[in-house]
Amino acid sequence: MTASKIPSDKKLTVSASPHIRAASTSRRIMLDVIISLVPALIASGIFFGLRALAVVAVTVVACVLSEYVTRRIMKRSNTIGDLSAVVTGMLLAFNLPSSIPFWMAALGGAVAIVVVKQFFGGIGQNFVNPAIAGRIVLLISFSTAMASWTQPLSGFMNLTAPDALTGATPLVAYGTDAAPGLLDMFIGNRGGCLGETSIVALLIGGVYLVARKVISPAIPLSFIGTVAVITLIAEKGDFVALAYQLMSGGLVLGAIFMATDYATSPINFKGKIIFGIGCGLFTCLIRLFGSLPEGVSFAIILMNILVPHIERITTPKPFGTVKEKKAKEEKKA
Amino acid sequence: MAEKRKTPLTKELTKGIIAENPVLRLVLGTCPTLATSVSVTNAIGMGIAATLVLVCSNVVISALRKVIPSKVRIPAYIVVIASFVTIVQMLVKAFVPALDEALGVYLPLIVVNCIILGRAEAFAGKNSVAASFLDGVGMGIGFTVALVVMATIREVLGSGTFLDGIDSLTALFGYTGFTGFKNILSQPMAILTLAPGGFFVFGVVMALANMLAERKGKPKAEHTGCAGCPMAHSCGLRASDCSENKEKEEKAV
Numbered sequence: 056m057t058a059s060k061i062p063s064d065k066k067l068t069v070s071a072s073p074h075i076r077a078a079s080t081s082r083r084i085m086l087d088v089i090i091s092l093v094p095a096l097i098a099s100g101i102f103f104g105l106r107a108l109a110v111v112a113v114t115v116v117a118c119v120l121s122e123y124v125t126r127r128i129m130k131r132s133n134t135i136g137d138l139s140a141v142v143t144g145m146l147l148a149f150n151l152p153s154s155i156p157f158w159m160a161a162l163g164g165a166v167a168i169v170v171v172k173q174f175f176g177g178i179g180q181n182f183v184n185p186a187i188a189g190r191i192v193l194l195i196s197f198s199t200a201m202a203s204w205t206q207p208l209s210g211f212m213n214l215t216a217p218d219a220l221t222g223a224t225p226l227v228a229y230g231t232d233a234a235p236g237l238l239d240m241f242i243g244n245r246g247g248c249l250g251e252t253s254i255v256a257l258l259i260g261g262v263y264l265v266a267r268k269v270i271s272p273a274i275p276l277s278f279i280g281t282v283a284v285i286t287l288i289a290e291k292g293d294f295v296a297l298a299y300q301l302m303s304g305g306l307v308l309g310a311i312f313m314a315t316d317y318a319t320s321p322i323n324f325k326g327k328i329i330f331g332i333g334c335g336l337f338t339c340l341i342r343l344f345g346s347l348p349e350g351v352s353f354a355i356i357l358m359n360i361l362v363p364h365i366e367r368i369t370t371p372k373p374f375g376t377v378k379e380k381k382a383k384e385e386k387k388a
Numbered sequence: 389m390a391e392k393r394k395t396p397l398t399k400e401l402t403k404g405i406i407a408e409n410p411v412l413r414l415v416l417g418t419c420p421t422l423a424t425s426v427s428v429t430n431a432i433g434m435g436i437a438a439t440l441v442l443v444c445s446n447v448v449i450s451a452l453r454k455v456i457p458s459k460v461r462i463p464a465y466i467v468v469i470a471s472f473v474t475i476v477q478m479l480v481k482a483f484v485p486a487l488d489e490a491l492g493v494y495l496p497l498i499v500v501n502c503i504i505l506g507r508a509e510a511f512a513g514k515n516s517v518a519a520s521f522l523d524g525v526g527m528g529i530g531f532t533v534a535l536v537v538m539a540t541i542r543e544v545l546g547s548g549t550f551l552d553g554i555d556s557l558t559a560l561f562g563y564t565g566f567t568g569f570k571n572i573l574s575q576p577m578a579i580l581t582l583a584p585g586g587f588f589v590f591g592v593v594m595a596l597a598n599m600l601a602e603r604k605g606k607p608k609a610e611h612t613g614c615a616g617c618p619m620a621h622s623c624g625l626r627a628s629d630c631s632e633n634k635e636k637e638e639k640a641v
Contacts, residue, residue: 196580
């Protein structure tokens with residue numbers, strides 16, 4: 056995510072305290088995102104235990120450390136103070152199973168920050184979401200470790216092997232005894248990536264972000280809405296299956312926290328809607344027809360790459376009219 | 389005279405390794421580079437095959453440079469190159485069938501490898517046989533070195549092996565005792581053996597070569613027109629043929 060403007064050193068010291076409402080800085084925005092991630096973090100601690108929190112700590116440390124070291128080597132200013140590396144680390148961890156070896160988690164963090172973010176110029180310059188890119192690199196490289204989901208500690212319902220299939224699995228298991236109940240799905244008592252399971256915690260974070268005007272609800276709503284419509288058609292109007300599909304996998308996490316990254320999503324409303332619908336479309340295509348069980352991360356990364364083109368076709372009209380006037384004036388002159 | 393020729397001739401040999409490395413500095417032959425740098429054995433095999441073709445075609449084209457009419461030079465070059473590729477392909481099929489299987493279509497595709505046609509057009513077509521021979525050897529070594537460096541990174545980190553299947557090459561000398569190091573990593577990063585990892589390693593090694601060349605005072609290989617081209621001093625294109633200059637001219641008009 057990026058700042059709308061770069062604060063001077065003086066302003067940065069003033070806005071260091073979270074209690075002072077200074078002009079919107081990237082540090083303040085990132086802090087809001089971190090706050091909004093806390094409910095999901097707590098939920099992951101409850102359902103997956105200390106191991107989950109340790110994974111989060113490892114990725115956050117790896118991200119911050121690699122940001123510091125890369126900036127140092129490249130002789131650029133130190134940017135760990137803007138907290139964006141912390142957000143990347145938390146989001147990456149939320150996309151990993153809690154059983155992942157720590158070194159893999161750290162490697163994912165380093166890839167996200169060094170390759171995707173710093174090689175392209177640092178905060179605001181990344182062409183895709185660093186956390187998702189880190190997750191995809193790990194997913195392709197270590198498919199076994201990335202798909203061995205541990206079950207919630209307080210396992211009332213024993214989701215066994217089926218959930219080794221990640222996200223869309225509760226849908227695979229839907230209709231069998233192995234499927235978790237809808238309420239369990241909602242509060243997060245199911246297998247999956249450590250931060251994606253608790254829908255209620257993610258929604259609380261999302262509402263906070265919208266209320267703080269950190270994100271606009273356009274992308275999450277159009278993203279989830281598109282998935283809902285396509286699923287409803289594919290499931291021939293089965294609303295229970297729809298609920299499973301919407302709450303399974305990383306859909307809510309991706310739609311609220313990953314697809315809304317400032318640097319990699321369109322700026323204006325029309326663009327955001329196109330972006331959200333595209334994400335939903337690709338997610339459904341991969342879920343319904345692809346060989347992969349989950350498509351949220353690939354959908355978001357695909358749309359990230361299309362953002363410059365979306366921006367081009369959604370350039371607001373006033374800009375165009377001014378241009379036309381200028382051209383006419385020049386002709387008159 | 390012999391004294392005078394000595395320095396440039398050795399330069400023709402060494403320039404291909406870093407300063408004008410065909411893959412890393414001239415960015416030629418990208419497709420076979422990405423495809424065959426998955427394992428070191430493949431890289432060595434591909435490097436040797438391409439070097440053989442390059443040296444032979446450079447020598448023959450250089451010897452015929454005054455006979456070939458310039459209007460049909462490209463088809464003529466291709467005929468020469470294709471003949472040598474066919475010979476090399478038959479030799480590989482006969483003596484190293486495992487390599488032929490591993491390289492697959494990329495072995496016959498040496499015909500259209502732009503390093504070979506590029507050297508024929510840019511160098512062999514207007515330099516002496518001796519200079520063209522050394523140029524071919526140097527460029528061939530440069531290609532092989534680039535392939536092996538990339539393949540080492542990709543094979544060790546991506547498959548956890550090193551020199552795997554090397555016995556298919558050493559069998560040429562009647563030795564098959566060593567079949568490569570295995571299980572170097574318990575959990576290799578499979579993405580490096582796939583296309584995205586290949587491009588990533590390519591970019592990193594390219595940046596490294598750029599850095600090394602810059603230290604030697606060579607121009608950075610950047611998209612800045614003829615001035616930034618490592619081949620500028622030997623390039624045969626007239627300035628007006630160069631697409632960069634054409635664009636500038638069009639803008640000026």
